[in-house]
Amino acid sequence: MNDNQWWLLFVALSTFFAGVGQAIGRAVRIVEDDRPYVRFGGAYSPLLTWLRYGHLPATRLDRAVLYARLILVSEWSAIVVWVAWVGRNYLDLRSDVWPLGREFALVIQTHDIWRSLLQCGACVFWNGSFHGGAPAFAELQGAVLHPLVILTTPSLGLVNGSKVLLLFSLWLAGMAQWHLARVLRLGPPARLWAAGLTIAGGHLSARMELGLVGMVVSLASFSLCVALAAKLAYSGRRRITVLFALALALTLVSGQGYVQIGLVLVLVPALAALLLTSNLKLRAVWREFALAGFLALALSGIYLVPLLHFLPQTGKWLDPNFSAAQTWSNTLLNLLIDDPGYYYSEVSGRPPHPSVYANYFGWVPLAFIAAGFGLAERRHMRFIAFALVGATFAVLAASAISLRWLALLLPEIAYSVRYTPLLLGMAYPFLTGLAALGFHQVLHRSGPHLALALSGRSHWKLPALSVAGFAVAVYGLYSVYTFSQHWYKTVTVPRLDHIKLAQAVSAQVEASQSDQWVQIPYAEAFWTPAVLEARLRVGLGSRPWWWRNRPLPPNYAIATRGAETPEGYRQVDVVDDIRILVNPNHLYAAVETEQGKTPCRAQGRGGDIRITCSTQTPGRLFVYEYNWPGWSARVNGAPVALHPGDWLSIDVPAGESQIEFFYRPWDVPLGAAFTGLGLAACVYLWMRSA
Numbered sequence: 001m002n003d004n005q006w007w008l009l010f011v012a013l014s015t016f017f018a019g020v021g022q023a024i025g026r027a028v029r030i031v032e033d034d035r036p037y038v039r040f041g042g043a044y045s046p047l048l049t050w051l052r053y054g055h056l057p058a059t060r061l062d063r064a065v066l067y068a069r070l071i072l073v074s075e076w077s078a079i080v081v082w083v084a085w086v087g088r089n090y091l092d093l094r095s096d097v098w099p100l101g102r103e104f105a106l107v108i109q110t111h112d113i114w115r116s117l118l119q120c121g122a123c124v125f126w127n128g129s130f131h132g133g134a135p136a137f138a139e140l141q142g143a144v145l146h147p148l149v150i151l152t153t154p155s156l157g158l159v160n161g162s163k164v165l166l167l168f169s170l171w172l173a174g175m176a177q178w179h180l181a182r183v184l185r186l187g188p189p190a191r192l193w194a195a196g197l198t199i200a201g202g203h204l205s206a207r208m209e210l211g212l213v214g215m216v217v218s219l220a221s222f223s224l225c226v227a228l229a230a231k232l233a234y235s236g237r238r239r240i241t242v243l244f245a246l247a248l249a250l251t252l253v254s255g256q257g258y259v260q261i262g263l264v265l266v267l268v269p270a271l272a273a274l275l276l277t278s279n280l281k282l283r284a285v286w287r288e289f290a291l292a293g294f295l296a297l298a299l300s301g302i303y304l305v306p307l308l309h310f311l312p313q314t315g316k317w318l319d320p321n322f323s324a325a326q327t328w329s330n331t332l333l334n335l336l337i338d339d340p341g342y343y344y345s346e347v348s349g350r351p352p353h354p355s356v357y358a359n360y361f362g363w364v365p366l367a368f369i370a371a372g373f374g375l376a377e378r379r380h381m382r383f384i385a386f387a388l389v390g391a392t393f394a395v396l397a398a399s400a401i402s403l404r405w406l407a408l409l410l411p412e413i414a415y416s417v418r419y420t421p422l423l424l425g426m427a428y429p430f431l432t433g434l435a436a437l438g439f440h441q442v443l444h445r446s447g448p449h450l451a452l453a454l455s456g457r458s459h460w461k462l463p464a465l466s467v468a469g470f471a472v473a474v475y476g477l478y479s480v481y482t483f484s485q486h487w488y489k490t491v492t493v494p495r496l497d498h499i500k501l502a503q504a505v506s507a508q509v510e511a512s513q514s515d516q517w518v519q520i521p522y523a524e525a526f527w528t529p530a531v532l533e534a535r536l537r538v539g540l541g542s543r544p545w546w547w548r549n550r551p552l553p554p555n556y557a558i559a560t561r562g563a564e565t566p567e568g569y570r571q572v573d574v575v576d577d578i579r580i581l582v583n584p585n586h587l588y589a590a591v592e593t594e595q596g597k598t599p600c601r602a603q604g605r606g607g608d609i610r611i612t613c614s615t616q617t618p619g620r621l622f623v624y625e626y627n628w629p630g631w632s633a634r635v636n637g638a639p640v641a642l643h644p645g646d647w648l649s650i651d652v653p654a655g656e657s658q659i660e661f662f663y664r665p666w667d668v669p670l671g672a673a674f675t676g677l678g679l680a681a682c683v684y685l686w687m688r689s690a
Contacts, residue, residue, distance in 0.1 A: 075188055079178060079195050083171045086200050086481065089490040090163040094545055096495035098526075099166065100487060101211020101355070106542045108162045108213055110142035112532045114153040116606045125630075126607030126663035130538050131519075131546070132553045132626040132647075136606070137548045137668055138306040140314060140545045143217050145253040145303045158529050161211055163218060173220035173429075174199040180227035180433050183234060183382060186440040189470065194436035196477050198223065201432070202338075202360030203425030205484035210355035214593060218256035219425045225251055225267060226390065226429040230383055232288055233274035238689035241288045241295075242682045248296035249678070253303045258422050265397045265406065270390030274382060295681060301674025306667040310628070315548045318415035320407075324349060325400035326357075326422045332395060334424065335361040335431075338483045359424045360483045364476025365435035372438025375445060387430040394427035442469035450659075457495035486680065497576065498530035501559060504575045506534045508557045508582050514602045516556035516588045517624060521578060527559075535605070537588070550646055553624040554586035591652055593619035600659075607663030609648075614656040623648040630665030 035057045038048040048058055084091065090099060098104055113124045113136045127136040136144060141150050148168050152161035174195035181191040190229040198204075207215045252260060275286045326334075330350075334357050337343075343354035350357060376384060396402040400420045407414035417423070443466045460582075463497040509516045516537030520527045525542045534597065558569060558581040565571060565581060573580035589602040591613050600613040600621065613621060625648050633640050633650050635657055643649045648661055 001348050030245060035496045044156075051653065066193055071188065075178065075192055076175075077200070078192055080171065082196050083167060083174060083199055086484060087170050087488055090167050091487060092490060093156070093163060095157060095159055095379040096493050097490045098493050099163065099208055099211060099213070100489040101208050102541075104162075104211025104213065105527060105528040105612045107142060107211055108158060109525070109532065110136070110139045110140055110144050111149050111153050111161065112158050112441050112529075113144065113606060114150055115158070117150075117154055122664060123606030123608040125665060125668050127526070128537060128604060128606055128609075128625060129532060130541055130543060132539070132550065132624065134547075134626070135310055135628065135630070135663075135665060135667075137303060137671070138310040139255065140257065140307075140316070141214070141255070141543065143253070146217060146250070146255070158532065164292065166208075166213060166216060169217045169220035170199045170204065173201075173204060176220070176223035176227045177429060177432050177436070179224075180230055180429065181436045181440075183227065183231045184433070184437055184440075186379060186436055189443060189473075190436045190440035193439055193473050193477060195286050195430050195549075197365060197435070197480055198428065198432050199447075199483040200427055200477070200481040202335075202358055202480065202483055203428040205390045205487040206343075206354050206358035206360070207422075207425075208355075208487045208489075209355070209358070212355055214254065214256045215258070215422060215425070218251060218259035219428070221247060221251040221254050222259055222262070222267075222426055223429040226433070228272075229267070229271060229274065229289075230486070232285075232292070233382065233386070236285045236288055238288070238685055241292045242686050244289075245292040245295035245299060245678075245682065248292065249299035249377075252296065252300040255303075258417055258419075259426065261417060262394070262397060262423050265402050266390055266533050269393045270386050270430070273385040275387045275419065276282060285455045295540055295678055298674045298678030298681065302668065302671040306483065306665070306670030309665075309667045310429030313548055314545050316416050316545045317418060318412065319418040320411070320415050321422055322400035322403060322415075322418075324351065324356060324418060325398075325403075327403065328399040330441045331399045331421060331424055334359045334421065335366070335427075336363055338362070338479060340486050344658070353419075354487075356419045357421050359421070359428070360480060361428065361431060362476050362479050364472055364479065365431065368435040368442065368473070368476075370438070371442055371599045372434055375441035376437065384434065387434045390430040391427040391434075394424060394430070397420070397426070398424035427685040439469060439473050442466070463507040469529050488608065495530070498527055498553060499533075501527060501575045501578060502530040502536065502662045504573050504580055505531070505557050505559055508538060508572060508580060509536065512584075512587075512599070514588055515604055517553045517586070518557040518559070519555040520559050521561055547626065550626060553588075553647075556586045556588065585646065587624075589613075589621065589623045591615050591619040593617050593638065602606065604661075607661075609661040611661070612657040613652055613659060615652070615654055617654050619652060621650050621652045625661070628663075628665075630663050630664050630667075632664065634660045634662075 002022065033413070035055055037057050038045050038052055048054055109130070110127060112129065113127050117124050125136055127134050143165070146165070148165050149161065152164045156164060177198040178191045178195040181194045190434055203219060206217050224247040225244070228240060228247050232240045232244050232568060251263065271289060275283050275289065277283060291397050312375040338360045340354060343358045344352045346352055373384070393402060398421050398453045403414045403417055403420060445463070445465050505518050509518065515537060517537050520531055520538060522540065525540055528538070528541065529536060558566070559578050560581065561578055568583045568585060569581040571579050572582050587597070587599050589600040589611050591598045591600060593615055595617065598613065598615050598619070602609060602611040602623065604610065609623065609625065611623065613619070620643070627642060627645055627648050631642060633642055633648070635650065635652055640650050650659070652659065
């Protein structure tokens with residue numbers, strides 16, 4: 001194992017032993033004793049008590065509680081093991097081993113800003129690596145502000161950090177479904193089966209056919225929202241309100257617009273089933289849900305405020321006809337088809353895109369859902385209504401029916417959801433919850449027994465229905481697991497070739513003694529990680545959105561497979577079959593005077609750009625970085641005003657000048673203030689409800 005794998009093993013073992021320790025701590029009962037003690041995570045901690053007070057109180061061990069807690073730890077451990085098995089290919093943390101999907105590098109490229117955090121701090125507010133630059137926290141692609149992205153990218157790198165993010169998302173989705181089953185008071189077999197089904201589920205695994213990491217992360221967070229919504233409706237406890245708010249905020253900052261829209265189209269209608277009585281009156285718990293919504297918006301402030309600030313300036317491909325949508329019946333059919341070849345064919349006139357249409361769930365869980373309807377207890381009726389409404393509205397959204405309704409009010413938002421079948425994945429946690437409920441009912445249904453005898457004497461009697469139900473459930477889980485292994489794959493990329501190309505382009509940029517915009521082979525996103533490691537600025541690459549009415553920056557160097565040479569460029573190198581072209585007039589930073597254009601030396605990272613210019617006469621410095629509110633400039637230490645326009649530009653005096661540009665927007669501190677207030681409110685409410 002390499003160092004990164006040892007690190008993951010250490011984290012897993014530490015978590016396991018911490019869970020065992022907490023189980024023992026919760027089972028310890030303090031005998032009447034006036035001496036103080038310390039509780040940590042809701043459990044008595046002898047270590048912290050000894051360190052703080054130098055003594056230990058008298059205790060006794062509650063064996064029943066210990067047994068129950070160890071059962072929970074065993075279930076959690078089983079979920080971790082299942083995640084490690086299903087996603088075992090992602091445990092290979094070599095940098096040249098990537099998850100399957102031709103858009104994997106495209107989806108994660110925006111996460112790279114966090115590698116600048118330790119070098120330049122606040123420079124991460126601006127992503128100057130693509131298309132003229134953009135406010136990093138207003139990004140429409142990738143899970144830039146997901147906490148795990150922030151933690152893993154600087155330490156593990158862009159690719160390996162994303163593998164860990166995928167494994168965490170599988171674990172989160174499984175734990176969310178396990179928790180939902182526990183809320184319904186289902187037994188360990190049903191809880192573990194539901195978690196296993198979700199981890200291997202087609203709604204997550206098939207997304208990786210294209211490398212849609214953000215969709216996996218967002219759907220996993222949504223599963224947690226569903227579980228905690230059900231728990232809050234049943235318990236009404238303030239601490240669950242806080243956890244539900246955190247889950248909603250995590251879903252929002254996961255950065256997947258489809259799921260963000262799905263929160264409104266799917267989760268909000270489903271909540272009506274939890275909050276309305278049979279007389280269509282609101283239950284008192286609605287206040288907790290409203291509080292959770294406000295907290296979630298506040299917690300997401302550091303993402304939402306910059307996003308809303310710049311969203312009107314962005315453009316995105318729209319589809320008013322919802323061309324990718326299928327009829328609701330064909331949409332449901334995707335839950336039952338496990339043949340990858342079917343999704344690669346153009347059946348029913350749909351494109352051959354498994355990453356969009358495949359959402360395999362299986363006939364076994366659907367059979368358990370049907371059984372659950374007939375065997376369900378009265379106490380489960382509210383959840384059944386909640387799940388049915390949620391699943392129904394997920395199907396309506398996936399087949400573009402509810403999106404057409406939304407288009408009557410907000411057409412541009414509705415039309416931006418071009419691949420509507422992706423929203424079917426939001427039905428999965430509801431359907432799996434119903435299936436787990438049915439499985440549990442089947443296991444506990446009385447009926448004929450099977451007698452197992454040894455030497456002619458009967459020793460065990462097992463309910464026949466339970467045995468059959470368990471066997472069918474195992475088959476259903478195996479079927480979903482088999483389907484998942486078509487997509488949870490990795491590929492070994494020719495990293496040395498990537499580095500060789502990046503070095504060849506970087507050599508031309510270094511020869512200019514300044515940062516420059518470059519173009520990598522168009523629509524070949526797999527070059528991106530190597531190009532980012534070389535700290536090159538990609539002027540024309542792959543990105544699903546753009547700035548409205550803004551030109552792209554001029555590319556100093558172009559890497560192309562084409563035979564044509566654009567006007568003004570000349571060939572300077574060849575790497576395999578890729579030609580390197582340079583246009584010395586396309587400069588990143590230059591001063592324009594009456595005598596002409598004078599190149600400047602620019603070096604920058606994120607929102608910090610430092611430039612040295614030397615001219616005979618005064619002139620205007622143009623830096624081909626997009627000019628948005630938040631930029632400021634200094635010349636020789638003195639603040640100067642920026643000129644309006646698409647690009648950064650200021651007046652500079654004759655002679656040598658040291659120029660600095662800094663991007664320090666107002667929206668990030670304001671959003672961070674909302675997030676800080678949200679966190680403070682969560683801590684206060686959590687402690688107050690102790």
